[in-house]
Structures are given as structure tokens and as C-alpha cells.
Amino acid sequence: AQRVTQPEKLLSVFKGAPVELKCNYSYSGSPELFWYVQYSRQRLQLLLRHISRESIKGFTADLNKGETSFHLKKPFAQEEDSAMYYCALWGDTNAGKSTFGDGTTLTVKP
Amino acid sequence: DGGITQSPKYLFRKEGQNVTLSCEQNLNHDAMYWYRQDPGQGLRLIYYSQIVNDFQKGDIAEGYSVSREKKESFPLTVTSAQKNPTAFYLCASSKQDNSYEQYFGPGTRLTVT
Numbered sequence: 151a152q153r154v155t156q157p158e159k160l161l162s163v164f165k166g167a168p169v170e171l172k173c174n175y176s177y178s179g180s181p182e183l184f185w186y187v188q189y190s191r192q193r194l195q196l197l198l199r200h201i202s203r204e205s206i207k208g209f210t211a212d213l214n215k216g217e218t219s220f221h222l223k224k225p226f227a228q229e230e231d232s233a234m235y236y237c238a239l240w241g242d243t244n245a246g247k248s249t250f251g252d253g254t255t256l257t258v259k260p
Numbered sequence: 261d262g263g264i265t266q267s268p269k270y271l272f273r274k275e276g277q278n279v280t281l282s283c284e285q286n287l288n289h290d291a292m293y294w295y296r297q298d299p300g301q302g303l304r305l306i307y308y309s310q311i312v313n314d315f316q317k318g319d320i321a322e323g324y325s326v327s328r329e330k331k332e333s334f335p336l337t338v339t340s341a342q343k344n345p346t347a348f349y350l351c352a353s354s355k356q357d358n359s360y361e362q363y364f365g366p367g368t369r370l371t372v373t
Contacts, residue, residue: 156302159300182360184360184361186362193364193365193366193367194303194350194352194364195363195364196361196362199360199361236302236303240360246291246308246310246316247305247308247316247318248293248305248308248360248362249305249319250295250302250303250304250305251302252300252301252302253302253303
């Protein structure tokens, strides 16, 4: 079975402060991990994926297989980062089956 | 936006009635997905289809049915057997190229009374 846990439902930081959204997963094989974001009144969209190892909008995420984590980080939060963030997993077996976490609502205060 | 559409945006039904939610995509994607989104519970996978005329159950398929007769379309039927059908339903599509990036529709909010 595959499982994704986002322990924080709500996260609030001040503008300019560092932010970390936590994601832990459970999967026995080699997972593909992603962060999706949903801004107010917009569709859910891909933010970044671990295989590309890229930084999008200043966010990065490192896959830590030892700790089974894929935390999303940004050194200096901006007000426009306020949104709902979902961590998602695809397994290397049972291809096509995706699992999303419950989401974290990030609020960046001015 | 565009590429993947869902209709209608809001849907109201009486208890005991089946209802079909539409999902269409013009992205030439092979794979399509249906999720249910409830407050505090994130997205839960109902059904997914990797190719025309084939689909698999997700984590919460009971009370739902789908068809995939065309590449562009993946309608979801919420049957009277679904005990808690009131929810926000999201459709998504993706290429079958191991990128796994999903493109989401705007969603349909179904209310059953």
C-alpha cells in the first residue's frame, strides 16, 4: 500500500520567513514524488517533482529515502505563496495509481 | 486554463438518483483520473484509466462507475449506492511518459439532498 502524510493542515508564517511544508510517505518500492499547489480560485497544478530536481518559484524539495520524506522548502516566503499544497506519490508498481496527502494550507502574513 | 473541462460546475440531485459528471480533454493524454475532494481529507482516487476501454478502481470506487469509450472523455457516474455523494469532484489527465504530471479540471461540486 502507498500512503502520503502531511502532518500540518494549517501553516502560517510571516513574509520573508523561511517555510517548510512536511511530507512523509510510505511505499516499499521506488516512488515518484510531487508537490501540487492550488491558489485561490485556480486549478490544482504541478509545482515540482523530485526527479527534475528543479526549483520552482523559489521552492525546492529533496527526496530523503532514509526518512521517507519529501519536504517542501522556501527560504523567504512571499504573500503570493499563500495556497493549498498537496504532496503526491506514484509508485513504480501498480502504474498509474496516484496517492495524494490531505494538503497543507499555507498563509503568508504581511 | 483549458485543455481539460468538467461540466457542470454545480450539480444538484435528489437522493436515490444516479448522476453522471462529465470530463473532457483535448490534450491527447492517454491517462485520465477521477478524484473526490472533501474538506480535510485531500484528494482521494476514485477511478483511473491509462488507455481507452480500460480502467482500474482507485481507493474509493464503491458506489461509482466510469467508462472510457473515447480517449477524450472519462465520465463518472455517481450511483445511488454511494452513501455520501455530496462532494467536490476533480478530473485529471496525464501523458503516459513516466512524467506523471497531471492536469486538473476546474471540478464539479455535487450536492445530493
